[in-house]
Amino acid sequence: MVFAELEIVVPTFLVDTQKCRKNIVRMQAKAQQHQLAFRPHFKTHQSEKIGFLFRDLGITQITVSSFRMAQYFAQQGWRNITVAFPVNILEIEAINKLAKQLKLHVLVESTETVELLNSYLQYMVGAYVKIDNGYHRTGMDVVHIEKISTVVEAIEQSCFLNFAGFLSHAGNTYQAKNKQEIAKIHLNNIKQMNLLKNTFLGKYPEMKLSIGDTPSCSLMERFEGIDEIRPGNFVYYDAMQLLIGSCQLEQIAAFVACPVVAVHPERNELVIYGGAVHFSKESMDHHAYGICFGLVVEELVKGLQLMDGCYLKKISQEHGVVHVTKEFLAHKPVGSIIYLIPVHSCLTANLMKEDTLYLE
Incomplete structure (x- = not known):
């Protein structure tokens, strides 16, 4: 990827497809090493082109975060999809259309929710029970x-749910600050999931345990009892993953190119x-900079380099204010381009679908 050769006139999301492929190969190999099914989450890229990279490597089952996203990828021929978001029963028409074809x-x-699905489903659908192992966003507590058990039994009694x-x-x-904190969260997740497996496997021998966060899947080597992983962010990585140690700078595959206007x-x-409508308002607490919205990089002869002391300090709708060093400022006049790693590539990719450039 050569930044200098690009003709950028508006904020542009740059995706290095070679790095994406390397990231996919690495995660696929890890899944194979641990005998895990690999069902990558496509909400990060939401891209037909990146989807083809997965397909070319033999991946046939995917995860998405909405039924609309499932429809998008179904149109591209994906026939095994998990919608990893609590069912919105108001979308039952879309659910039935999807269940008919894949x-x-x-x-x-x-x-x-089970009773509502049973009342309105017309085709068979697999149902996972969502478990909350400490994130406290959604799901049932293992305790x-x-x-x-009541939910599992209701699923089993349903005519249209497996x-x-x-x-x-x-x-x-x-939200972890280092690998040790990630390990603690991951091992607790594994422990809680295996408690469920030990309780229910005898009666439901075909049941699976599915987990999926990029930090754990990138860094951890213990997956006892787990059947499937669903990481998504790893295909691009971002500044947050770099900060907590989930990846190295050379593995980051997505950047935002922004014109300097003042x-x-x-x-x-x-x-x-380049503001909130491009990056989102997701921020991170950097150990040196405090709250920031992105990190500045430059492409040098030896490769990409983080520019010390240069970061996206604040943003409004279209504006971004970048704190820089005097040395960096000296060669970035109005009309030049700077390149930043977004804090959360999933959100940035979603916001910049119409201004994405895929680089070979």
């Missing part, structure tokens, strides 16, 4: 075994055309 899995966490197993997402690893040397700041 192997569909959904998430449930209450008998109410409530009786409630979980009990697929238990699914969790340790999203709290994204220079304020008295404040060591540049203003860029």
Whole structure:
């Protein structure tokens, strides 16, 4: 990838497809090493082109975060999809259309949802019970075994649902500060999921345990009892993953190119055309910079390099204010381009679908 050869006039999301492929190969090899099914989450890239990279490597089953996204990838021929978001029963028409044409899995966490699905489904659907192992976003707590059993039994009694197993997402690893904290969260997740397996496997021998967060899947080597992993962010990585140690700089495959529109040397700041509508307002607490919204990189002869002391300090809708060093500011006049690693590539990719450039 050669930044200097690009003709950038507006904020542009740059994707290095060679790095994407290397990231996919690495994660696929890890899944194979641990005898895990690999069902990558496509919500990060939401891209037909990146989807082809997975398909070319023999991957046939995927995860998405909405039924609309499932429809998008179904149109591209994907026939085994898990929608890893609690069922929105108001989308039952879309659910039935998908279930008619492919192997569909959904998430449930209450008998109410199961009963509604049973009332309106027309085709068979696999159902995972969503488990909360500490993230506290959604899902059932493992300590409530009786409630979980009630939901599993309701699925089994349904005419149109098959009990697929238990699914969790340790999203709290994204708030970890180092590998040790990620390991603690991951091992707790593994422990809790295996408690469920030990309880239910005898009666449901086909059930699976599915987990999927990029920090754990990138760094950990213990997956005892787990059947499937569903990481997504790893295909691009981002500044957050770099900060917590999930990846190295050379593995990051997505950047935002932004024009410089104003220079304020008295404040060591540049203003860029690139704000919340491009990056999102996701921030991270950097150990040296405090709250920031992206990290500045430059492409040198030896490869990409983080520019020390240069970071996206604040953003509004279209504006971005970048704190820089005097040395960096000296060669970035109005009309030049700077390149940044977004804090959360999933959100940035979603916002910049119409301004994405795939680089070979």
